[in-house]
Amino acid sequence: MSKKIMFQGTGSSVGKSIIVAAVCRILNNQGVVVAPFKSQNMSLNSFITEDGKEMGRAQVVQAEAARVNPMVEMNPILLKPTSDIGSQVILNGEVFKNMEAMKYFSAKDYLIPHIKVAFEKLESLFETIVIEGAGSPAEINLRSRDIVNMGLAEIVDTDVILIGDVDKGGVFASLYGTFLLLSKEEQKRVKGFLINKFRGDVSLLMSGVEMLEELIDRPCLGVIPFIQDLKVDDEDSVTDRFTAKSNNAIKVGVVKLPYMSNFTDFTVFDLEKDVNLEYITEPLALETCDLIVIPGSKNTIHDMRYVSESGMNQAIYRAHRKGTPIIGICGGYQILGQTIEDTFGVESKEIKINGLGLLDVHTTMSEEKTTRQASGNVLSNFFNIELEGMKLSGYEIHMGITSHLSDSVRPFMSTDKNEHDGGISADGSVLGTYFHGIFDNDNFRHTVLNNIRTKKGFKTSDESVDFEELKDSEYNRLAKHVEAHINMPLLLKILNESRG
Template sequence: MAKTIMVQGTMSNAGKSLLVAALCRILKQDGYKVAPFKSQNMALNSYITEDGLEMGRAQVMQAEAAKIKPSVYMNPILLKPTNDVGSQIIVNGKVLGNMKAVDYFKYKVKLIPEIKKAFSKLEELYDVIIIEGAGSPAEINLRENDIVNMGLAEMLDAPVILVGDIDRGGVFAQLIGTLILLDSKEQDRIKGLVINKFRGDKDILQPGIEMLEEKSKKKVVGVIPYGNIKLEDEDSLTNKFDNKLQKAIDIVVIKYPRMSNFTDFDVFAKYENVSVRFVDNSREFKNPDLIVLPGTKSTIADMKWLRESGLEAKILKNSKTPIWGICGGYQMLGLEIEDPLGVESGGKINGLGLIQTKTVLSNEKTTRQVQGNFNKVQGIFEKLSNKDFKGYEIHMGRTEFLDSDVFLLQKQDGTQEGVYKKIKNVQENRDIYGTYVHGIFDYEDISDIIIEQLSKEKGLSFDEIQQFDYSDFKEKEYDKLADLVRKNIDMEEIYNIINS
């Protein structure tokens, strides 16, 4: 039977996901077969496994840290918000249906057998399982029938370390307050405290640590410095949206309210002189070198928002800037999006009209990994021609071609997908690219080619931009994260907790 340790936090974004990833990499380095587990994740950033099943990307990142293939057993329940009060419920990688929060709160106990089954599958394969909680265990309105924090820890008999975020202030109150709101049995399950995202001189913090240990009767097993680690973070709380600085090459990603899978563009932010700005108003649009329309959980609602926000007009006015649409953004590029079955909210809406397509939403969800090669590509990104690609599809809709637009991709199964179109007239001279494939920019040198061509268009040398291998870059970041945590946490005590 696998051994366990669970990482819970005093709040969302306390750093649980990255600490789990760090422990996965450390234990892997120490010779253990280790896997991450999160019973329930709420996220719009998702991933499709080799067998066509959907899971949260945070557990994919942690699996990469452990150097293992992602599996839905690592995240058996995924909630994808559709609006402020409801979500699509995905169980073991497949859509169960849509529920309002109040209905799911009552229903979730029925999923306990699925959680146990998924965890048991991991136990068969790994020596240690690092479990991640969600939000805070002290959310008193969510304590009843909990399946992701203390309820899960009791279900799996897992020891817990509790993480507080000192960067946001009040870390001692966070940790003590959380403990006070737990019952005595839950308090006993917590075996250590971690202070995360510390900046400054640890000696100055020491008196506070001593008082914290005295009042909590718990050992502080780590003080983790704030690290400049460039890995995926919790999607609803990321700080990447705060970037407003324009660099030599400026990429604008339209940040509509229900944007999903924005991790598609993380690769571009790793180039030293490239800015990726997430823009949700016309004032900040400015004059980018590339416009990206990302995925969305509600295409029609976000197309309406795009129009009402004034960003549609900005996009159309920038008549020489290339556009790339991914998934829902690809659907928006067309003439019309129709929802006859009420998959989202029903009705139909005109798209941007930049490509001659019509999309009809359907109840059937396409989830699969895909690969193949680019067709003969024209326009600014013509160097993509014949390049291999890999990625995955997650969409509920079928896009029909109403004209002779050029297919962008040739898939391994012989089908064609996506579109390339050149618009050239007196007013416009722009290249339009669209595809359902997520993760396409991560593969091999696809991002290099895109940045190189954008640089050439501006008269810049690509050497000035800095090229790199994204897979190698992430590997180094995982090792960097592991080194940071190993140096600042009591690993002997962590192993004691795991073996207790």
């Protein structure tokens, strides 16, 4: 059986995902064949595997750090919120059903066998599995239905390391309180703790570390300093990207929809030194954008209503009249059209809504979800940018089928499925596509940005950043940072003595 270790946190956003990614890369650098695992993830950031299965983006990051291909078994349950109390449940990479929270919790007995099968598949393929919990294991009101923290630790019989976030304040109380709220049997699984996101002089913290070690009779495996400007995808519930701004010369504005999905489509802009990526919440902020992007959505009708009621629609129309290029991705493509219809109530209780009308297309929500990796050749130029014939790759995740209503909209791409994808308006200034990850194509991003640079009178860039190479170097930077501050001999000792 595989060796295994689980990282649980005192709460959300303490850095579990990043620590797991770092440990995966550290172990891989040591020659270990390692894989990540998280039984249940709640996120609107997802990815499509080579075999067309949908999984949480955090486990994709961890798989990349481990230098292995993402597999849906690494995240067998993905919850994609569709309302304040309900989510679309993705089970083993496919849509299971939409469920409200109470109904989902009652499905524990049905879900556990699927978790076991997924984990056993990983055990058959990998030497070591690094497991991530969710939220806090001390949510005593949810313990009887837990399948992602101590409940999961029991299912797969693993030891646990607790992570506390010193940046939030109260790290000793959160670690101590979490430990005390665990049952005696659960406490036995805890082999140590980590303190994450430290800033300042670590010597000032050490007396507290020593007292906590004595109080809970568990060792501290390290104090990890805060790492600056890490260019790695993060989770939608904890990111600080939405408030980040800069004074860079080119402003790419992403309309921040309430149910925005896959904002990882835009992480790549962090690599462009002269680009300011801003998530727009005020209509007036669209006036200074050089490129406007309407992102994906998990509830397109709800988000279209937001666009109308917030005044974003009028700001987008003004930008369009001014000549600002506009790109819609997936749900954003649907929002650019004339109408969106959800007869089956797939995403919304509202049956039909008018879109922005910038593309002459109509979308009907279907009961079948399209999930696939795909590639295509560009058929039409966008914004007078020479793109025709360019090869692009990405992945599709959508419930809708979008039809062109007239010849005024031209297909954007011819795909490897012998289909057309997306559309471009007659004047060439509005583009819609179902391809997530389109900006990850270095040639596409480089060409579009250079066109904007030229129009603004700036020097064009001769070199396009290789996104895949930079991501790999960031995983190495993360691993080096964590390895320098974690007691790896002790962690390896815990792994070698693990219950596997």
